[in-house]
């Protein structure tokens with residue numbers, strides 16, 4: 001029996017998004033469903049796992065299994081799910097606050113653990129959901145939040161550099177204003193065997209109207225990327241302006257997945273306690 | 276679960292072995308315990324150590340009897356000093372009397388005055404001299420032989436135990452140890468006690484409480500564990516890791532407890548019964564995750580092996596002071612399960628029950644074990660297998676009407692697992708409607724609050740909610756590891772012809788109000804016994820309205836164990 005191919009819209013749940021009109025996250029939702037359709041993923045064999053934030057609302061809008069957890073813990077929940085259910089396609093998603101601030105430790109360890117999953121961070125350099133505070137990717141002189149009226153004064157953090165240093169094997173940057181390229185990046189990320197990190201520049205129209213300029217600033221990577229040389233990748237990431245899109249680094253490392261061997265019975269194991 | 280009721284009336288023998296770093300007190304105690312087990316005794320060994328990570332002074336406390344041993348006694352029959360360096364660190368943990376005997380080596384100097392002050396007898400054996408006659412001979416093995424003789428244990432049994440415990444150290448070491456043991460054993464011919472040895476029993480186990488929690492977890496069906504190491508819980512994880520693998524499961528060492536709780540939630544969402552183990556600091560970090568599991572109705576079990584708190588507290592010693600966080604620690608209205616094992620043996624059943632209840636009721640189960648259960652070695656009757664008809668309700672063929680959080684008669688709704696066509700939903704920590712769609716409407720919130728409350732309140736937990744023994748008009752209520760000492764007191768009173776009722780609560784939440792009230796109806800005296808400073812159970816029971824106003828509290832913080840004599844005094848003298 002042949003199943004008719006699903007279209008992108010078949011992967012949408014129909015639940016109305018809470019996002020502001022014009023929010024970059026809409027484009028991520030649409031690119032992700034297109035990527036799923038392109039890959040022909042079986043809906044019930046996919047789980048989208050997120051934390052908390054505007055971006056983390058994503059799972060409910062997709063007609064696969066979803067888990068909308070707590071702030072910062074998307075990667076932890078996704079890793080547990082993948083460890084227990086290696087048969088599933090697991091996609092973790094969230095925002096820059098969720099992934100790099102409160103969830104920063106899980107980001108480091110998910111990169112080095114290298115389980116087979118994709119991680120999409122919708123980076124708007126702000127905490128959208130809590131109404132506009134600075135995030136780890138906000139530039140130090142951005143002073144539009146009442147909480148940091150003089151700017152944070154702290155250098156922002158380069159997610160791609162951190163991912164590389166922490167051992168991720170797939171690092172890409174996309175832009176919500178370039179949906180077809182984004183779709184391609186997501187397809188590659190899902191196909192990559194191992195942990196695949198995609199930073200998506202996904203503007204917040206409400207608290208970062210200045211990000212309208214991204215249309216002009218964002219550009220494709222110039223060099224012959226992706227590279228599988230971590231030294232070269234580091235140079236490109238560090239020298240870049242953070243606005244170059246494309247797959248930067250792709251290298252295959254051993255994928256970590258617990259072994260589920262069944263070769264004993266509990267009765268047998270319990271015998272060890274006999275005198 | 277309650278074949279311990281006559282323990283206290285039977286005879287037991289208590290031995291403490293102390294020594295400075297490297298003297299091998301703990302190994303000596305372990306071999307002694309298993310030698311007693313070889314003779315058919317049941318027993319318990321606790322240990323106490325200085326603050327050093329490795330190799331500091333330590334004491335091993337061993338008690339054995341023909342019946343179950345679930346606590347240490349009020350005083351020691353025998354104290355064995357391998358040497359006396361740093362003994363002051365342990366002196367208050369090692370009560371002696373004029374009936375006690377001290378075994379000591381003249382080469383170690385005079386027995387310190389603080390041990391002699393109660394009039395204990397002293398027997399000198401030249402451990403060091405005997406040992407030095409053997410190449411590679413160790414004085415603790417000489418002391419072990421002398422101790423076993425005093426305890427009236429059979430030499431054959433002792434030798435079997437030496438071989439079993441030192442076997443992995445190589446033949447040479449075992450041979451030398453056996454020679455040293457025989458030297459110590461044969462130096463004299465005066466067994467001090469003659470407890471009749473019941474004879475080796477084929478169904479006795481030697482196990483720690485942490486291992487017993489591991490067994491319970493596996494019996495309950497746990498097949499995924501994620502956890503971060505912490506004293507005194509790590510042995511649960513170290514025991515489980517290689518065994519889970521053999522049963523088609525796995526253990527993931529997480530980057531922290533925030534990760535471990537969320538990992539097990541993820542795994543359980545995937546349909547695999549999941550558990551983590553931790554201690555106070557880790558539980559504190561997990562609390563937000565517990566709320567997520569509870570609201571998304573994703574079953575998880577957390578075994579919290581309590582230690583002295585708050586903060587880093589006393590990591591290596593026991594206290595029952597996490598009841599408050601376990602019951603009240605979550606934000607919002609968050610009913611969930613809190614259980615406590617009543618003995619090392621009961622760690623098996625209580626953990627199994629917790630895992631299966633969490634699965635059946637799709638909620639959070641917290642198991643409050645503690646250091647004194649977790650890290651003590653016990654010789655027990657093998658806990659029988661118990662088949663519990665408790666399992667997760669799964670929707671295998673969801674139709675178009677499927678609702679993940681549907682309101683059902685028992686308020687438990689069938690869960691559709693990833694991989695199941697047509698059952699797709701998004702689990703959420705946001706309040707939701709029956710379909711699982713996020714909602715901030717009053718009606719949805721109230722409906723789901725009621726659902727999460729009533730699935731617990733209306734469930735019939737049966738007889739296992741507590742161990743209830745004895746009768747009469749006075750009553751002790753206790754929980755967790757304090758149960759052993761309380762049962763011993765009950766045994767004494769029974770032997771004297773007076774009666775007492777003991778209620779040892781295994782299911783602390785949801786509290787079984789009606790059952791408790793019914794038991795307390797005609798009581799003239801009620802004493803609530805626990806090992807913490809604030810009287811957490813006492814206040815909890817009061818807040819829940821089940822205690823008479825006259826009820827009294829005996830709350831003694833760790834790290835000293837709660838001793839039966841202290842409880843007896845509280846009963847007699849009004850707390």
Ligand SMILES: Cc1ncc(C[n+]2csc(CCOP(=O)(O)OP(=O)(O)O)c2C)c(N)n1
Pocket residue numbers: 052053054055056071094095096097098099122124126127128129130135
């Ligand atoms: C433990 C905890 N702390 C704080 C919050 C409040 N909070 C919700 S979302 C959020 C930041 C979200 O920012 P980001 O992840 O960048 O997502 P965005 O809304 O920008 O898409 C914060 C701080 C929370 N929900 N939980």
Ligand code: SF4
Pocket residue numbers: 018019020022023024025054055124128129203204205206207
């Ligand atoms: S606040 Fe910003 S990030 Fe949140 S939905 Fe609105 S535009 Fe998007």
Ligand SMILES: [Mg+2]
Pocket residue numbers: 053095096097122123124125126127128135
């Ligand atoms: Mg953001």
